[in-house]
Amino acid sequence: MKNLFNLICKPLISILLALVLILSNVAEANAFCGFYVGGADAKLFNEASQVIIAHKDNKTILTMANDFQGAVKDFALVVPIPVAIKREQVNIGSTEIIKKLDTFSQPRLVEYNDPNPCEPPRHVFESSGRFSGAIPPPAPALSKPRSSLGVTIEDQFKVKEFEILILSAKESDGLETWLRTNGYQIPKGASEVLKPYIRQKMKFFVAKIDLKEFKKAGQTTLRPLQIAYQSPKFMLPIRLGMLNAKGDQDLVAYILSPKGQVEVANYRTVKVPTGQEIPEFVKEDFGKFYKTTFQRSYEKENKKVAFLEYAWDVSNCDPCSTTPPDSDELKKAGVFWQEGGDRTFITRLHVRYSRNKFAEDLVFQETSNQDNFQGRYVMNHPFRGTMTCSAANQYRQQVSKRQEKEVQNLSQLTGWSAADLRKRVKPLIAANPIKKVNDQPFWPWAKP
Amino acid sequence: MIKSLDPRVYQIGFLGLFLLVGIGARDWSLQPMVVATAIIGCAVNQLIAKSIFQPKENPLPSLQSSLITSLGLALLLRTNHPTTMLLAATVAIWSKFLFRWDDKHFFNPANIGIVAVVTLTGDAWVSPGQWGEDWLYFLMFLAAGSLVLKKVGRWDTSVAFLASYAAMEAARSIYLGWTWDVWAHKMMSGSLLMFALFMVTDPRSIPNARSARLVWSVVIAGATFILRNYYYVPSAVFYALFIMSPLTLILDAIWSAPKFSWEKLRPFTFNKTKLEA
Numbered sequence: 127m128k129n130l131f132n133l134i135c136k137p138l139i140s141i142l143l144a145l146v147l148i149l150s151n152v153a154e155a156n157a158f159c160g161f162y163v164g165g166a167d168a169k170l171f172n173e174a175s176q177v178i179i180a181h182k183d184n185k186t187i188l189t190m191a192n193d194f195q196g197a198v199k200d201f202a203l204v205v206p207i208p209v210a211i212k213r214e215q216v217n218i219g220s221t222e223i224i225k226k227l228d229t230f231s232q233p234r235l236v237e238y239n240d241p242n243p244c245e246p247p248r249h250v251f252e253s254s255g256r257f258s259g260a261i262p263p264p265a266p267a268l269s270k271p272r273s274s275l276g277v278t279i280e281d282q283f284k285v286k287e288f289e290i291l292i293l294s295a296k297e298s299d300g301l302e303t304w305l306r307t308n309g310y311q312i313p314k315g316a317s318e319v320l321k322p323y324i325r326q327k328m329k330f331f332v333a334k335i336d337l338k339e340f341k342k343a344g345q346t347t348l349r350p351l352q353i354a355y356q357s358p359k360f361m362l363p364i365r366l367g368m369l370n371a372k373g374d375q376d377l378v379a380y381i382l383s384p385k386g387q388v389e390v391a392n393y394r395t396v397k398v399p400t401g402q403e404i405p406e407f408v409k410e411d412f413g414k415f416y417k418t419t420f421q422r423s424y425e426k427e428n429k430k431v432a433f434l435e436y437a438w439d440v441s442n443c444d445p446c447s448t449t450p451p452d453s454d455e456l457k458k459a460g461v462f463w464q465e466g467g468d469r470t471f472i473t474r475l476h477v478r479y480s481r482n483k484f485a486e487d488l489v490f491q492e493t494s495n496q497d498n499f500q501g502r503y504v505m506n507h508p509f510r511g512t513m514t515c516s517a518a519n520q521y522r523q524q525v526s527k528r529q530e531k532e533v534q535n536l537s538q539l540t541g542w543s544a545a546d547l548r549k550r551v552k553p554l555i556a557a558n559p560i561k562k563v564n565d566q567p568f569w570p571w572a573k574p
Numbered sequence: 575m576i577k578s579l580d581p582r583v584y585q586i587g588f589l590g591l592f593l594l595v596g597i598g599a600r601d602w603s604l605q606p607m608v609v610a611t612a613i614i615g616c617a618v619n620q621l622i623a624k625s626i627f628q629p630k631e632n633p634l635p636s637l638q639s640s641l642i643t644s645l646g647l648a649l650l651l652r653t654n655h656p657t658t659m660l661l662a663a664t665v666a667i668w669s670k671f672l673f674r675w676d677d678k679h680f681f682n683p684a685n686i687g688i689v690a691v692v693t694l695t696g697d698a699w700v701s702p703g704q705w706g707e708d709w710l711y712f713l714m715f716l717a718a719g720s721l722v723l724k725k726v727g728r729w730d731t732s733v734a735f736l737a738s739y740a741a742m743e744a745a746r747s748i749y750l751g752w753t754w755d756v757w758a759h760k761m762m763s764g765s766l767l768m769f770a771l772f773m774v775t776d777p778r779s780i781p782n783a784r785s786a787r788l789v790w791s792v793v794i795a796g797a798t799f800i801l802r803n804y805y806y807v808p809s810a811v812f813y814a815l816f817i818m819s820p821l822t823l824i825l826d827a828i829w830s831a832p833k834f835s836w837e838k839l840r841p842f843t844f845n846k847t848k849l850e851a
Binding site for chain 1: 654697749750756760
């Protein structure tokens with residue numbers, strides 16, 4: 127038995143320990159974050175839905191950005207919610223805070239400027255600032271309970287320009303008919319998707335627009351709706367949204383938690399590629415680069431994973447694409463645990479889903495994972511000034527090698543042809559004619 | 575030669591392979607120190623506990639069991655700090671020596687280690703989505719699992735657990751009006767399969783008689799189903815196994831059968847166990 131142990135277990139332990147060492151080297155590679163240059167925000171992705179979910183214990187505050195494209199009068203929103211909610215649990219969210227969290231957590235391009243290899247190194251610093259905003263006041267409630275077609279109006283009220291109904295239903299056909307006859311334009315086949323929610327005794331949050339109020343408030347776009355509820359269900363229903371989808375749909379969820387990273391419990395959560403060095407010209411269209419990179423990763427993962435784009439304590443960032451959200455902004459985002467002194471951790475999940483790949487709604491789980499993560503791409507600017515020392519030649523060679531590696535990285539990330547990309551690289555040698563030609567040996571390899 | 579290999583050697587090989595596959599192909603970011611702590615922590619605890627409770631026995635062969643436990647912990651448990659993993663390893667190993675009845679431990683060591691640190695420390699979690707739902711992984715677990723289970727004669731437990739859980743989820747799917755792809759998505763979960771093949775089947779801590787094991791599997795499947803669908807616990811399987819583990823003692827008392835022993839296990843004994851059950 128002892129021999130067996132030596133034979134089988136020892137090599138296995140050595141393999142594991144070897145792997146451990148390899149991994150530890152990789153982990154140490156990313157120590158500097160560079161200067162923020164630009165980002166790829168959620169607007170890049172057509173029809174991307176954005177939600178903020180603030181979650182602690184059994185309490186959730188969900189902010190839904192309304193990306194509705196048609197005429198405001200046609201707007202109707204039906205969201206299954208785990209429990210019935212009252213007027214005081216509904217609020218108008220802030221479009222600015224969604225933008226803010228988007229900018230704060232977006233995949234980013236950072237840049238480094240090579241120092242003059244002929245001068246001693248110097249240090250650089252970054253600065254940061256903060257700004258604050260106001261919380262929108264709540265509007266008065268209205269209540270008129272009634273019931274027909276097995277549909278019960280649990281509550282009915284107005285929140286600014288939104289007319290809200292909280293419905294419960296016995297049969298999905300009844301609910302579909304009820305919604306149609308009451309002027310909610312819902313897509314065909316809705317009853318089939320509504321049924322499981324009804325059977326799970328979930329309620330329906332239904333919203334449409336009061337045009338008078340909308341005009342009176344001088345609004346031009348729909349504001350986000352914010353709802354608060356208490357339930358152990360930590361999930362996001364995506365199946366209803368698939369009904370009116372033309373193809374793949376994008377969802378960007380900013381999940382705020384006092385504990386740490388949030389992951390999807392019933393699908394794999396995969397990090398977007400990060401840390402790669404890419405050519406300088408990507409700066410011209412970073413959005414196109416990220417869109418292509420994302421699509422490629424999505425296809426590589428068989429279109430059935432959730433992508434982690436950002437995970438960080440909101441109190442800091444490195445490099446910062448904007449100032450970290452302050453306590454007022456966090457309050458607007460739904461964070462309700464600040465007074466207890468708890469920290470806030472943000473997780474940005476990007477899910478591209480379609481009916482045939484995402485059968486189930488997204489179930490989330492909070493973890494105590496404190497690892498920071500960001501989708502970050504690095505651009506290096508070579509030093510293009512005058513170089514008059516002998517180190518310059520070695521530097522030029524290094525840059526040339528690095529530029530080739532950057533082209534390879536970009537090609538790998540996006541699938542673009544390396545030969546085409548190479549043509550766009552600005553080589554250093556052309557910009558820097560070598561001054562002291564005599565310093566260069568004719569046959570460097572022949573030197574002793 | 576190969577025929578007489580201890581099934582634990584296969585299990586160690588497969589669990590090690592899964593760990594490599596998880597890190598290499600499934601985007602796991604495991605801290606190397608945490609993995610090393612699991613392996614070393616379990617081994618050291620095993621040697622200490624063995625020297626206290628069974629000082630006359632050679633402790634080295636039992637290191638295989640401790641390695642299985644540590645690989646299980648490394649595969650399933652996630653934490654920010656190696657100390658949390660050390661605590662899990664300690665609870666796991668000592669549970670084998672402390673929670674005993676009639677010379678048999680009744681908690682699955684890795685499972686009790688996981689449940690203890692997840693509920694007590696606030697620094698640990700399990701990622702049920704970590705394997706995804708790919709056919710390739712499904713087949714990999716199935717092939718490896720069948721090989722090990724055939725050797726220890728506990729395939730009945732896996733089949734009973736999976737079949738009863740699948741039936742319950744199917745009934746719920748039909749009632750709710752979900753399309754079958756929802757059910758398939760739930761059943762294809764790599765984590766569920768790994769649990770069914772490698773954790774719920776630990777021959778040392780589960781009931782000895784086949785009838786008892788069948789009842790036991792169905793009870794655990796039922797508990798998993800309730801915790802997952804009505805209490806919304808994403809890692810329901812681990813809690814279900816933990817809560818139901820002491821049931822082993824009652825089931826062993828009702829259906830008696832010889833206790834499982836790795837040392838006595840040879841191809842012929844395997845056949846005998848099957849006949850007796």
